[in-house]
Amino acid sequence: MDDSLQCRNFSRSTLSQLREFLLAHPHLLQRIPQARHSEFIKLCGYVAHLRSRKAVEFFMIVFRSIEALADRPDIGAILRGAIFMGSRGWALVEPYLSAVSSLPMGARFLTPFTLCAESIARRDADCAIAFLRNAPIVVQSTGEDGLLKWGERARDALRAGRHVWKAARAYLEEAAANRCGTSPERWVFNLEQAGTIAMRSSEAAEEFIRLGARLCLLLNEEDTKRWVQTGLAECRTTEELCSYFSCVSLKALETRDGLVSGVALKDRVNSLTLLCEAYLGQPVKIRSNRSLIGVKAFTGGPATDGRTVFLPESVQGYTLLKLMALHQTALLQAHDLAEVLKDGAINETSIHMEADRRLLQRLPNLLGDMKRLAESLPELFPDCDSGILRENQLWWGNLLPEFVADTSKAVAQVKQELCDEAQLPPEIVEALLESLLAEGARDADTLLARLGKMLEFVDFESPDVEDLGEEVQTFLYKEWDQDLADYKLDWCLVRQRPVPDDPNPFAQELRDRLQSLVRLIRRQFSMLKPERFKKYRAQPFGDDLDLDALVRAVIDMRCGSFLSDDVYIRRDKRLRDVAVLFLVDLSGSTEEQVHGRRVVDIQKEAITLMAEALDSLGDPFAVYGFSSEGRFRVDLLTVKSFREQYGDKVRHRIGNLEPANLTRLGAVIRHATSRLDEMTAAVKLMVILTDGRPYDIEYGSLDYAMADTRKAFKEARLNKVHPFIITSDEKGASYLKKICPQTQSVVLPKAEVLPHVLPAIYRRLTA
Incomplete structure (x- = not known):
C-alpha cells in the first residue's frame, strides 16, 4: 500500500488532520526514508484528538526529528522507542526524540534508557518529561550508568505515591542543574525527607528539594531530620510550610544554625582573607554563600561569581575551609572566568584540577591536606588525567557558569x-x-x-582632602564589618572643616519671627543655673570653723552639757557639670519639604533656639553638621566647637547649613565621641537629629550599616557618652529599634514641632 493510500485509510478513521497536512506539504514524506513512513504516521496518530494548530505543530516536530535522525544506524530502535513512549502520552514523544538525538548510539544503552523513561511516565508524565529534557545534561557529567541511576532514584521516589511527584520532578531538574554534584546517597536521603514532607504538602516538599536541601548540606543526616521535623511540627499552614522549607522564614535559618557544628566562617574570615590576598596578590572579598540559595546549579558549597569568594558559614574543619577559600581564589586567577565557562560543554573537572595545579605550584604543602581530605586522590594529582577522578573533591564546590x-x-x-x-x-x-x-x-x-x-542626592562635588585648605583636620576611624565579625582598621576618613560664616538673614529673621519664644527659653534656662557654692553651717566636718556654732557649743559645755561636734562650715560645689554635642543630619533627604518648609530649615531653627538656651545656661556645647560621600569623604562641618563662644558668627554658620550627600553614621558617631572624650564634664550628651537611616556609598547592605552604627553607639556608651536620637521619620523609628535598642530616642509626630520640643527634651535629659 503506498503512502497516500495509507494516509487516506487513516484519515477515514482518526487521521483526517494528518491527511490534510500531508496534502498541503506533499514534499515532506519524500525527505525521509521510505522505511520510516509508517513510524511517522503511527506517531502522528497520537495527536488525532488535538485541535488542528496543535496537531500540525506536533507533525512538524516529528518530521524534523526523523529527518535529523535519518543517518543514525539505530533510527529504527529510536522510533520504536518513541512509539512506545507515545503510548504513555503524546507529550512524551518530542522530549524523547530530542533526548535520544544527544545520547550515545546503540540499542545496548537505548533500551534501558527507554524503559527507565517509561517506568517514570507510568507513575507521572511530568516527571518523565523532566527526565527526558535533562538527560543530555546529566549524561555529560555522569556517563550512561550515572544517567540511568539518576532516573531510577526518581522512579523509586515516585513509588511512595502521587503526592511525591513535585519533589521528584524538582530532584530531576536540580540534580541536572548542579551536574549531579551532590552525592547519590544524599539525594536518596533528601528524597526520603521530601516524601515525609509531601504527606503534609507537595509544594513544601518541592521547595525542600529545590532550596531547603541546600541549606542542610552543612548538617549530617540526623540533624537534617531534626530540621525537617521542626518545620513539620511548628508550621500549620501550607504557606508556613513552604516558607520554612524554602528557607524564607527566619525560623528555618535559626533552626539550621542551631544544629550546625564545626568551624564557623565568621571566626576565620580574617585569616582566610589575608591568606587568599597573599596568594592572589590583590584584595579578595569573602562572603557567606547564604545569598546564593536559589542560584541555578548551587548546591551549598563554595562558589564564586568571578569577583567574590562565597563560602559555607560552617564546615567540619579549618583545613577544608582553607582549601575551599584558596581553590575559589585560584579560580579567580583565570583572566576571564566568564569566558572560560561560557562553553556549554565545559569539563568542570579539568577546570578544577587546573586551579589546584596553580595553587600547588605556589603552595605545595597543601597537597598533603588534599590527600587527607580525599578518599581516593590519584598519586599524580593534579597532573593526572581528569577522567581518572570519579567525583568532585570536597573543596571544589560549584562553578555556576550561568551565574x-x-x-x-x-x-x-x-x-x-x-x-x-x-x-x-x-x-x-x-x-x-x-x-x-x-x-x-x-x-x-x-x-x-x-x-x-x-546616588539620588549625591552630586560628587565634594573636594579632595588636598583641596580643602589648611583649616581642615582629617581623622581615620575603624568600621565594624558584621560579615567579618571584626573591625576594618583606619577604614573611614573623617574631614572636619568649618562652615562658612558669611552673613545671612537666617538668624535675624528667626529672632524677629520667634522673638518672644527666644526670650522665654533663655529665661527658663537661666533659672536652671544653680548657685556656684552653697554653705552648710553647724556641720560635723567642713572647710572652716563656724564661730557662731562654736560659741554656742562652748556655752553649752560650761552649762554642763557635752561639747558638740557640729562647729564647722561645709561648702558644696553645686555647678552643673554637663557637656553636649549636637549632630545635625545634612544628608540629601533633608531637602524634602514639610508643609512648605525644608526639613533642614526646621533643624536649623531648632538648633538656633537650643543654642540661645544653652548660652544663657552656660553649659558647654558644640554643634556639627554631617554628611558623607563614601568612606574617604565623611564630612563633619563645625558650626561651633566647645571652646568657641556663641555669637553672630555661629548664628551665620547655622544659617549657611545646606543638604549635601549621604549618611555614614558609624564614623560620625565615633568622631563625635572623640570630641566629647576631650571634655572633663561628668555628664556627656550626644544629641543627633537624623532620619535614622544610615546610608552611604560602599556602606554595604542596610544590615551592615546598622550593625556598624549599633557598634559605634556601644563604643560611645563605653566611653561614658550618652547618645540621644531625635527623628521625625516614621521609617526612622523602625531603623532606630534595630540600630540602638539600648539608646534613648524620640520619634516626633511632625518635623515642625522640633524647635518647640528640643529645649524641653534637653531639660529632661539634664535634670
Whole structure:
C-alpha cells in the first residue's frame, strides 16, 4: 500500500488532520526514508484528538526529528522507542526524540534508557518529561550508568505515591542543574525527607528539594531530620510550610544554625582573607554563600561569581575551609572566568584540577591536606588525567557558569550606563558594585535601581582632602564589618572643616519671627543655673570653723552639757557639670519639604533656639553638621566647637547649613565621641537629629550599616557618652529599634514641632 493510500485509510478513521497536512506539504514524506513512513504516521496518530494548530505543530516536530535522525544506524530502535513512549502520552514523544538525538548510539544503552523513561511516565508524565529534557545534561557529567541511576532514584521516589511527584520532578531538574554534584546517597536521603514532607504538602516538599536541601548540606543526616521535623511540627499552614522549607522564614535559618557544628566562617574570615590576598596578590572579598540559595546549579558549597569568594558559614574543619577559600581564589586567577565557562560543554573537572595545579605550584604543602581530605586522590594529582577522578573533591564546590556569566554581563552593562550617563568615576562605580554584588544582587535593572536610589542626592562635588585648605583636620576611624565579625582598621576618613560664616538673614529673621519664644527659653534656662557654692553651717566636718556654732557649743559645755561636734562650715560645689554635642543630619533627604518648609530649615531653627538656651545656661556645647560621600569623604562641618563662644558668627554658620550627600553614621558617631572624650564634664550628651537611616556609598547592605552604627553607639556608651536620637521619620523609628535598642530616642509626630520640643527634651535629659 503506498503512502497516500495509507494516509487516506487513516484519515477515514482518526487521521483526517494528518491527511490534510500531508496534502498541503506533499514534499515532506519524500525527505525521509521510505522505511520510516509508517513510524511517522503511527506517531502522528497520537495527536488525532488535538485541535488542528496543535496537531500540525506536533507533525512538524516529528518530521524534523526523523529527518535529523535519518543517518543514525539505530533510527529504527529510536522510533520504536518513541512509539512506545507515545503510548504513555503524546507529550512524551518530542522530549524523547530530542533526548535520544544527544545520547550515545546503540540499542545496548537505548533500551534501558527507554524503559527507565517509561517506568517514570507510568507513575507521572511530568516527571518523565523532566527526565527526558535533562538527560543530555546529566549524561555529560555522569556517563550512561550515572544517567540511568539518576532516573531510577526518581522512579523509586515516585513509588511512595502521587503526592511525591513535585519533589521528584524538582530532584530531576536540580540534580541536572548542579551536574549531579551532590552525592547519590544524599539525594536518596533528601528524597526520603521530601516524601515525609509531601504527606503534609507537595509544594513544601518541592521547595525542600529545590532550596531547603541546600541549606542542610552543612548538617549530617540526623540533624537534617531534626530540621525537617521542626518545620513539620511548628508550621500549620501550607504557606508556613513552604516558607520554612524554602528557607524564607527566619525560623528555618535559626533552626539550621542551631544544629550546625564545626568551624564557623565568621571566626576565620580574617585569616582566610589575608591568606587568599597573599596568594592572589590583590584584595579578595569573602562572603557567606547564604545569598546564593536559589542560584541555578548551587548546591551549598563554595562558589564564586568571578569577583567574590562565597563560602559555607560552617564546615567540619579549618583545613577544608582553607582549601575551599584558596581553590575559589585560584579560580579567580583565570583572566576571564566568564569566558572560560561560557562553553556549554565545559569539563568542570579539568577546570578544577587546573586551579589546584596553580595553587600547588605556589603552595605545595597543601597537597598533603588534599590527600587527607580525599578518599581516593590519584598519586599524580593534579597532573593526572581528569577522567581518572570519579567525583568532585570536597573543596571544589560549584562553578555556576550561568551565574558567572550573568554577573559579568550585568556589571558591564551597569558600568557602561553609569559612566556614560552619570559620568561617575570608574573607581566609585566599582566600589558601589562590589558592595551590592556581595549582597547577592545580580540583575542589571536591579543594580541600576538600587544604585540610583543610593546616588539620588549625591552630586560628587565634594573636594579632595588636598583641596580643602589648611583649616581642615582629617581623622581615620575603624568600621565594624558584621560579615567579618571584626573591625576594618583606619577604614573611614573623617574631614572636619568649618562652615562658612558669611552673613545671612537666617538668624535675624528667626529672632524677629520667634522673638518672644527666644526670650522665654533663655529665661527658663537661666533659672536652671544653680548657685556656684552653697554653705552648710553647724556641720560635723567642713572647710572652716563656724564661730557662731562654736560659741554656742562652748556655752553649752560650761552649762554642763557635752561639747558638740557640729562647729564647722561645709561648702558644696553645686555647678552643673554637663557637656553636649549636637549632630545635625545634612544628608540629601533633608531637602524634602514639610508643609512648605525644608526639613533642614526646621533643624536649623531648632538648633538656633537650643543654642540661645544653652548660652544663657552656660553649659558647654558644640554643634556639627554631617554628611558623607563614601568612606574617604565623611564630612563633619563645625558650626561651633566647645571652646568657641556663641555669637553672630555661629548664628551665620547655622544659617549657611545646606543638604549635601549621604549618611555614614558609624564614623560620625565615633568622631563625635572623640570630641566629647576631650571634655572633663561628668555628664556627656550626644544629641543627633537624623532620619535614622544610615546610608552611604560602599556602606554595604542596610544590615551592615546598622550593625556598624549599633557598634559605634556601644563604643560611645563605653566611653561614658550618652547618645540621644531625635527623628521625625516614621521609617526612622523602625531603623532606630534595630540600630540602638539600648539608646534613648524620640520619634516626633511632625518635623515642625522640633524647635518647640528640643529645649524641653534637653531639660529632661539634664535634670
